[in-house]
Amino acid sequence: MIKANVYVTIKQSVLDPQGVAVQGALHSMGFREVESVRIGKYMELTLDTNDRSEAEARVKAMCEKLLANTVVEDYRFELEG
Amino acid sequence: MIKANVYVTIKQSVLDPQGVAVQGALHSMGFREVESVRIGKYMELTLDTNDRSEAEARVKAMCEKLLANTVVEDYRFELEG
Numbered sequence: 001m002i003k004a005n006v007y008v009t010i011k012q013s014v015l016d017p018q019g020v021a022v023q024g025a026l027h028s029m030g031f032r033e034v035e036s037v038r039i040g041k042y043m044e045l046t047l048d049t050n051d052r053s054e055a056e057a058r059v060k061a062m063c064e065k066l067l068a069n070t071v072v073e074d075y076r077f078e079l080e081g
Numbered sequence: 082m083i084k085a086n087v088y089v090t091i092k093q094s095v096l097d098p099q100g101v102a103v104q105g106a107l108h109s110m111g112f113r114e115v116e117s118v119r120i121g122k123y124m125e126l127t128l129d130t131n132d133r134s135e136a137e138a139r140v141k142a143m144c145e146k147l148l149a150n151t152v153v154e155d156y157r158f159e160l161e162g
Contacts, residue, residue, distance in 0.1 A: 001116075007123050022124070022147070031143055033136075035082075035127040042088050042123035043103070046116040062112055066103070 002047045002055045006077040008068045009040035043067060055079055083128045083136045087158040089149045090121035124148060136160055 010016045019037040026034045045062075047055050059077050068075040091097045100118040107115045126143075128136050140158050149156040 009123065009125070019124075025147055026143060029146060031139060033129045033139065034143075035129050036125075037127075038125040040123040040125070042090065042121040043100075044090070044117075044119040044121070046118075048114045048116050058112060058114065062107060062115075065110060066106055 001081060002049055002052065003080040004043075004045040004047060004055065004059045004077050005080065006043040006045065006059065006063060006067055006075060007040060008043070008063075008073050008075045010038060011072055011074055014072045040073075041067075052079060082162060083130055083133065084161040085124075085126040085128060085136065085140045085158050086161065087124040087126065087140065087144060087148055087156060088121060089124070089144075089154050089156045091119060092153055092155055095153045121154075122148075133160060 010019075016038050019039045022039065023034055023037040026037070045059065047058070049055050056079060059079070063075045063077065064070060091100075097119050100120045103120065104115055104118040107118070126140065128139070130136050137160060140160070144156045144158065145151060
């Protein structure tokens with residue numbers, strides 16, 4: 001059993017309107033020290049395999065094909081267990 | 082300048098329909114080893130302060146008040162820089 005933690009973030013050059021909205025909300029609540037907010041996705045996958053190198057290749061394929069839109073998003077992941 | 086990485090996840094006892102949908106999609110694409118998927122949010126905040134302990138208290142307050150719905154979500158964060 002291998003656990004994969006996947007992080008999908010919007011590329012730095014792409015506008016993140018959700019992050020801008022959250023930053024505005026934080027400012028209006030008094031958190032004026034917040035200079036920027038970028039919002040991404042965090043996914044925890046449990047894989048029924050014990051082969052780490054196979055898991056790495058498979059999770060990479062999942063990211064490329066479904067979990068991330070690589071035109072506007074970056075992804076990274078780490079494996080546990 | 083302190084960077085805060087915030088992770089918001091749905092509590093284990095709460096159903097995650099988005100995760101179930103992604104798991105179904107991965108299965109239908111041939112990734113049959115995926116046993117479970119839980120989807121959360123990942124936020125990168127840049128704070129204009131150098132006081133780590135103050136930043137820690139402030140980010141905790143942001144999570145409690147806006148970034149996480151603590152009824153159904155857990156959060157954790159780490160500070161960098």
